Amino acid sequence: MYQNATIGLVSVSDRASTGVYEDKGLPALKEWLTGGLHNPLDFVDRLIPDEQGLIEATLKELAETCCLVLTTGGTGPAPRDVTPEATLAVADKVLPGFGEQMRAVSLKYVPTAILSRQVGVVRGHCLILNLPGQPKAIRETLDGVFAAVPYCIDLIGGPYLETRPEVVQAFRPKSAQRPASGA
Amino acid sequence: MYQNATIGLVSVSDRASTGVYEDKGLPALKEWLTGGLHNPLDFVDRLIPDEQGLIEATLKELAETCCLVLTTGGTGPAPRDVTPEATLAVADKVLPGFGEQMRAVSLKYVPTAILSRQVGVVRGHCLILNLPGQPKAIRETLDGVFAAVPYCIDLIGGPYLETRPEVVQAFRPKSAQRPASGA
Amino acid sequence: MYQNATIGLVSVSDRASTGVYEDKGLPALKEWLTGGLHNPLDFVDRLIPDEQGLIEATLKELAETCCLVLTTGGTGPAPRDVTPEATLAVADKVLPGFGEQMRAVSLKYVPTAILSRQVGVVRGHCLILNLPGQPKAIRETLDGVFAAVPYCIDLIGGPYLETRPEVVQAFRPKSAQRPASGA
Numbered sequence: 001m002y003q004n005a006t007i008g009l010v011s012v013s014d015r016a017s018t019g020v021y022e023d024k025g026l027p028a029l030k031e032w033l034t035g036g037l038h039n040p041l042d043f044v045d046r047l048i049p050d051e052q053g054l055i056e057a058t059l060k061e062l063a064e065t066c067c068l069v070l071t072t073g074g075t076g077p078a079p080r081d082v083t084p085e086a087t088l089a090v091a092d093k094v095l096p097g098f099g100e101q102m103r104a105v106s107l108k109y110v111p112t113a114i115l116s117r118q119v120g121v122v123r124g125h126c127l128i129l130n131l132p133g134q135p136k137a138i139r140e141t142l143d144g145v146f147a148a149v150p151y152c153i154d155l156i157g158g159p160y161l162e163t164r165p166e167v168v169q170a171f172r173p174k175s176a177q178r179p180a181s182g183a
Numbered sequence: 184m185y186q187n188a189t190i191g192l193v194s195v196s197d198r199a200s201t202g203v204y205e206d207k208g209l210p211a212l213k214e215w216l217t218g219g220l221h222n223p224l225d226f227v228d229r230l231i232p233d234e235q236g237l238i239e240a241t242l243k244e245l246a247e248t249c250c251l252v253l254t255t256g257g258t259g260p261a262p263r264d265v266t267p268e269a270t271l272a273v274a275d276k277v278l279p280g281f282g283e284q285m286r287a288v289s290l291k292y293v294p295t296a297i298l299s300r301q302v303g304v305v306r307g308h309c310l311i312l313n314l315p316g317q318p319k320a321i322r323e324t325l326d327g328v329f330a331a332v333p334y335c336i337d338l339i340g341g342p343y344l345e346t347r348p349e350v351v352q353a354f355r356p357k358s359a360q361r362p363a364s365g366a
Numbered sequence: 367m368y369q370n371a372t373i374g375l376v377s378v379s380d381r382a383s384t385g386v387y388e389d390k391g392l393p394a395l396k397e398w399l400t401g402g403l404h405n406p407l408d409f410v411d412r413l414i415p416d417e418q419g420l421i422e423a424t425l426k427e428l429a430e431t432c433c434l435v436l437t438t439g440g441t442g443p444a445p446r447d448v449t450p451e452a453t454l455a456v457a458d459k460v461l462p463g464f465g466e467q468m469r470a471v472s473l474k475y476v477p478t479a480i481l482s483r484q485v486g487v488v489r490g491h492c493l494i495l496n497l498p499g500q501p502k503a504i505r506e507t508l509d510g511v512f513a514a515v516p517y518c519i520d521l522i523g524g525p526y527l528e529t530r531p532e533v534v535q536a537f538r539p540k541s542a543q544r545p546a547s548g549a
Contacts, residue, residue: 077278077305078338093451095443097469097480103280111330111354114280115338122443147477155444155481171477260461260488261521268459286463294513294537297463298521 002181003159006042007033008062008069010055012083013133017049025072028135032142036167038181039159050074055086063090063126067158068149073133075118083130084117091121091128095152098129098145105144106137125157147171185364186342189225190216191245191252193238195266196316200232208255211318215325219350221364222342233257238269246273246309250341251332256316258301266313267300273311274304278335281312281328288327289320308340330354368547369525372408373399374428374435376421378449379499383415391438394501398508402533404547405525416440421452429456429492433524434515439499441484449496450483456494457487464495464511471510472503491523513537
């Protein structure tokens with residue numbers, strides 16, 4: 001039996017949260033995760049404006065019950081972009097490799113990936129990752145870094161995530177591997 | 184018509200600022216920028232010693248009027264190297280991708296690029312980037328990261344920079360592109 | 367004559383420090399350094415649990431007499447992993463290039479290298495680097511970044527380290543090179 005996993009999804013956008021345009025971040029995140037994981041997933045969604053205090057409160061709330069929280073949007077250099085600030089403010093530990101590698105992956109597609117300030121952090125038993133705002137960039141980024149996510153969640157005490165190898169192959173050291181639940 | 188742009192250039196060096204040797208950073212920066220941009224450029228130069236307080240004051244002053252400030256020198260591990268400390272101290276937002284990518288570019292040329300602590304930050308409407316001290320390394324670094332600079336300056340409310348494609352091709356998402364001024 | 371060098375080695379592990387399993391980090395570090403350097407080396411070893419205060423105190427003590435301190439272990443995302451926190455707490459300067467490049471090197475071997483939070487810092491005349499826990503990963507990391515270590519130690523006032531080119535080729539700008547001592 002695959003273990004259940006609760007995953008928080010937070011779309012941060014002034015315009016999408018007020019209905020000026022349609023949010024495309026949350027559907028892109030759900031589609032990728034549903035396709036990439038065998039585990040039954042409970043999603044907790046939030047669509048909020050670029051307000052640092054509100055982002056922090058949302059991340060704190062979701063980290064109580066989620067093993068993974070993915071944000072989309074608000075990571076650029078503009079004054080209203082404060083998702084990384086909010087994420088760092090609620091972090092127990094910062095994992096600089098996620099920011100570095102997400103930018104390195106995106107740089108293969110666009111030179112302006114250098115402008116993204118995305119971070120990855122641990123809060124309690126939850127891994128929080130900032131993803132880009134565009135659906136295409138969301139998919140490229142998850143393709144590029146998700147292999148390390150299941151083992152990270154093991155190490156912070158979350159459920160055992162099992163990936164679909166045609167999408168992404170989770171990597172764990174031998175000592176951390178269990179027999180595949182679907183076998 | 185290309186928009187005017189005011190660019191600050193700060194050479195940080197105890198020895199060059201006291202005349203012990205000739206500063207080569209400021210001429211290298213000017214030459215690259217003049218060759219790489221179509222916009223009429225007003226340069227504001229400073230040649231100062233490695234004193235953190237003075238570097239901070241200089242950056243604050245230049246950020247009032249400049250859309251871009253480039254520093255050269257003072258980014259290594261030696262005790263007198265304090266340019267990154269000064270830059271971080273005046274930052275509204277840190278853009279870690281610039282430091283990462285400037286080091287990655289320089290690492291193609293010298294293994295000791297790992298020792299550079301260069302950062303990129305936003306202060307108000309100004310992007311501040313720390314460049315290396317050597318003219319050759321300055322050119323290599325600007326070649327490697329400048330494609331993302333014009334769009335960054337758009338996002339923080341500066342002038343629309345237009346690059347000469349034979350030197351560097353600025354990248355902007357379609358929605359941010361304007362017709363070329365020189366056409 | 368090659369100059370003497372005193373190097374601190376700190377293995378951080380709850381289990382190894384209480385004898386639950388054998389420490390393999392210190393022997394791997396010694397073997398690599400002895401094979402890679404011509405200089406006569408005095409090693410100062412410590413095997414300690416994952417306690418931040420104790421790691422900080424150990425690093426402070428070793429930095430008094432060592433030009434280089436290498437730690438092994440305690441850099442992951444688990445709650446007990448606090449080696450980077452301790453290292454940053456005693457830092458005079460952080461050298462982000464070391465963390466970035468150590469992760470980039472390890473990423474060639476395992477996707478979970480992204481989870482490592484290793485840092486490199488300067489404290490006084492001492493360079494402190496966090497290495498992974500596994501002997502294989504220790505060797506891969508040192509192979510990947512050590513070329514820049516001797517020049518860094520020059521710049522912070524330490525001894526002139528000379529490497530064995532069949533293991534690693536130290537890089538220094540021409541102006542910093544001296545005639546090889548072994549010639």
